[in-house]
Amino acid sequence: MLRLSIGNDKWTDEFETQIEELDITDLWTLQVNENNLENGGLKFERETFGSFRCSYCRHHWSSSVIHIRFLITLDRPCKRGIVNMKIAKQSCKMCNCGVMEKPQISDENIKIMIKNLVLKINRTFYEKEKDGRHLRSINYYNEPKGPHDKDHCEDCQEGHSYLEEPWYQDVSHHKETKSQQGLSTALTVAGVTVGLGALALACMAFSNPKNSSKK
Ligand SMILES: [Zn+2]
Ligand SMILES: [Zn+2]
Incomplete structure (x- = not known):
């Protein structure tokens, strides 16, 4: 109406x-x-x-x-x-x-x-x-x-x-979204890197006793 x-x-x-x-x-x-x-x-x-x-x-x-x-x-x-x-x-x-x-x-x-x-x-x-x-x-x-x-x-x-x-x-909004996406990608990459690092440390911890027993 x-x-x-x-x-x-x-x-x-x-x-x-x-x-x-x-x-x-x-x-x-x-x-x-x-x-x-x-x-x-x-x-x-x-x-x-x-x-x-x-x-x-x-x-x-x-x-x-x-x-x-x-x-x-x-x-x-x-x-x-x-x-x-x-x-x-x-x-x-x-x-x-x-x-x-x-x-x-x-x-x-x-x-x-x-x-x-x-x-x-x-x-x-x-x-x-x-x-x-x-x-x-x-x-x-x-x-x-x-x-x-x-x-x-x-x-x-x-x-x-x-x-x-x-x-x-409003172009600034798109830029903002892109930079936010970039940041979150960087964080994810960092997270994966940290994860891989921890995995490597864990592997070393498991393998170290064997190595030392062999010596
Ligand atoms: Zn009139
Ligand atoms: Zn007018």
Whole structure:
């Protein structure tokens, strides 16, 4: 069942649930902003799928490019982390009334977006989850990712440019696994060597009395 959400509680609740699963003592909060985000902090930007309804002419549309921006800061001495978040609105192109509407985003895509955010926090501030993958949002509308209507997108109109980081670029994990494999091979070889050494000693111990009796 496709459940949609406009309110901000879903985002903050989901964030609290997922951040609690990290093994950390810092206290994190997520704030959903209506206005533009201040500068400062670690930038994290993503796109998701969602739908809109024009409050003026009731036209309904879906979008595969809804920008979501996060600004992440951690005050280590105070053990407090804050994530400021902004979801880009869009305006209707049918009536061109210019009213910026909030998107409806499914619970699943909220979960996915928060999962990506928490992964980013865990990697950046706690150097964990090196092998986690960023997840793609679910496109319920089965629409190909067509050209983004920048003229009716709040963030594009305000001149934000977006650079998507590759979804999976973690080469370090593979290196780590290889070096771990190398280490365990070396340990096994060492173990066999030690084993052979002990066997040789045992053979000597058995053969020595005979040798000495012959002499
Ligand atoms: Zn309209
Ligand atoms: Zn845009």
